[in-house]
Amino acid sequence: MKVIQDPRRKKDLRKLLQKLGLQDVSLVNWHLLDLALTHPSISPKDNYEQLEFVGDAVIRLSCAELLLETYPDLPVGDFAAIRSILVSDRFLAEIAEQYGLEMYLLASGGVRNDKWGKPSRLADCFEAVLGALYESTKDMSLIRPWLDPILQEKAIQVHADPARENYKDALQEWTQGKYKILPIYKVRQSESFVKENERFIAEVWLQDKLLGTGKGGTKKASQQAAAKQAYDSIMANELIKN
Amino acid sequence: MKVIQDPRRKKDLRKLLQKLGLQDVSLVNWHLLDLALTHPSISPKDNYEQLEFVGDAVIRLSCAELLLETYPDLPVGDFAAIRSILVSDRFLAEIAEQYGLEMYLLASGGVRNDKWGKPSRLADCFEAVLGALYESTKDMSLIRPWLDPILQEKAIQVHADPARENYKDALQEWTQGKYKILPIYKVRQSESFVKENERFIAEVWLQDKLLGTGKGGTKKASQQAAAKQAYDSIMANELIKN
Known part of the structure; x- marks a missing residue:
């Protein structure tokens, strides 16, 4: 397994995981987490794009499980409507913003200054972080403990008042x-x-x-x-x- | 946990799992598997719809992982194109057909006779079966061992000749x-x-x-x-x- 060379980078990433509320970080694949927070402008090859592709499915699966557990009797059409909001770039960027993910994202100066691209950039790297955490253990154990409450709060809001979206x-x-x-x-x-x-x-x-x-x-x-x-x-x- | 009352049903479902090549079925949640193979025409409440909603994300995640492992250097755009075919109702119905899933699906006579609806019905209950297996263990251990070779074969075909779709x-x-x-x-x-x-x-x-x-x-x-x-x-x- 590749390791992170820069000790400062690893320290930063460890801080991020603390913010997420992850107590036991011994299972985290640091190399993947580092990739998840590396924009394509830094490396056309070693960046977050592949992990984002995994993470996109991870967030869908997390939402499906959470919705089923929260609303066991809701019609499936309502699940789909709520999930489409939970997995939207708009909401994922909001979560990423809450955790200050931008601070941990390695990106070129040009990208950093592109403030209009920020929401999609944040959503992308947030998905990639989910991909990295999933791939670390091949299950949701590093994800659902901290993500569930966030998804659940939003799900309840949307369910109560779909028009607010x-x-x-x-x-x-x-x-x-x-x-x-x-x-x-x-x-x-x-x-x-x-x-x-x-x-x-x-x-x-x-x-x-x-x-x-x-x-x-x-x-x-x-x-x-x-x-x-x-x-x-x-x-x-x-x-x-x- | 609910159990299956009818011993014949359980025997049938056990046969299906054998066809899939699952050796150890001790972890399978039989109640969920039974639901996954129950059409809404049998019960408006206890049917495969919710598990299908989970399974839709499970198949996407399985494909993402498999593609990354199979083609670590492929551009992400190609991943997305191949995945869209692997998760299509058309291909999922083909897999379901191979395993004779229709035989195990409880459905009303009207539904059984609707041969035009068969592909989408098969794709739906196949996704639900994946949802049931995922929910049994909360990971991919009951899925990827038998599903990976099928997805991989198709991925290789599509990658070699995208126009055939x-x-x-x-x-x-x-x-x-x-x-x-x-x-x-x-x-x-x-x-x-x-x-x-x-x-x-x-x-x-x-x-x-x-x-x-x-x-x-x-x-x-x-x-x-x-x-x-x-x-x-x-x-x-x-x-x-x-």
Whole structure:
């Protein structure tokens, strides 16, 4: 197993694990944790991307287990709706922010200064940290003890009031901040819809760019769906860097 | 823990686990395995839906781990492309078919006779079986030993020749079989695309129903993307039952 050469780096990472509340760090694979907090701008090969790919599945599985344990009688459609928020870049970046993950992320100066890219960067490396912890033990023992309470609090909020996840607001905040303009929504009724909740089709535009489309049973729901698609792809994509 | 009342059912399920090649079945939670192979038509409450929700994340995680171990140097974009095929309903239904999962699935007569719904039904209960096995031990020890070789074989095929996953063909096969008509593709050039691989936008229609849309760097790629969306949603949705 590769080891971390720099003792200061290992000390920093140990501090992060303490923040997460991990008591026993003897099982942690330090090399993987180091990778999970290394941006591709530092090394095109040895960076967080592969662990992020694992972590994306780890967070989905953690959420599935937690939701089943918390709400054993909820319809599966509600599970899926709540999970989509719990695993969103937006929420993962919030958790990462709480733990000050940016401080531990090795990245080039250019990347550090790209503040618009920060949410997606934070979400990515947070997933990678989950990937590294999962791969350390091949189970959730280093993850669920500290992550469950965070997921559970959010799950309860979302379940109580799904409307508070307002993607139109989030998108507007972003376009205002970045371009000083507001997105425009175009809604039409679908001529041929299979399901009642696909009656309306919304598009959201920023000047001449189509940012996203969405369907819904009401005009408002279709706009939210379009805003969600736009917001998610902005977070996920390189759009932020153009 | 709930137990299975019917000794014949337990014997059947034991046979299935033998087929999977599981030697030590002492860790298996039989109640969960029984649920995983119970269709909602038998019980609106005690059925495979919740375990399928867990299993969906389990298969993604298994694939992520396997791909990393098999191709440690592959770009992450390739991982994602291969995984999307490995976790597709289409491939999961194939695996389920190999193990004759349909034989073990408790379902109403109406469901059994719905042969168009079979692929999505098989994929669903296969995911649920993975969910049940994962929940039995809270790790992959009952899954990866038999599933890895299957995933690996497919991963190698897809990696060697990505074009063999032809969704246009698959969709055409389905519409022909079900409605005796062919889907129609409409392709236009995007007026404002952010990424080169989004230059073309394709829609695929079945008479007056929009089945799916997709983007791509070539007309053909956009059609494949639209066909994939259509095919996946047909497999996932109740469209098959309308």
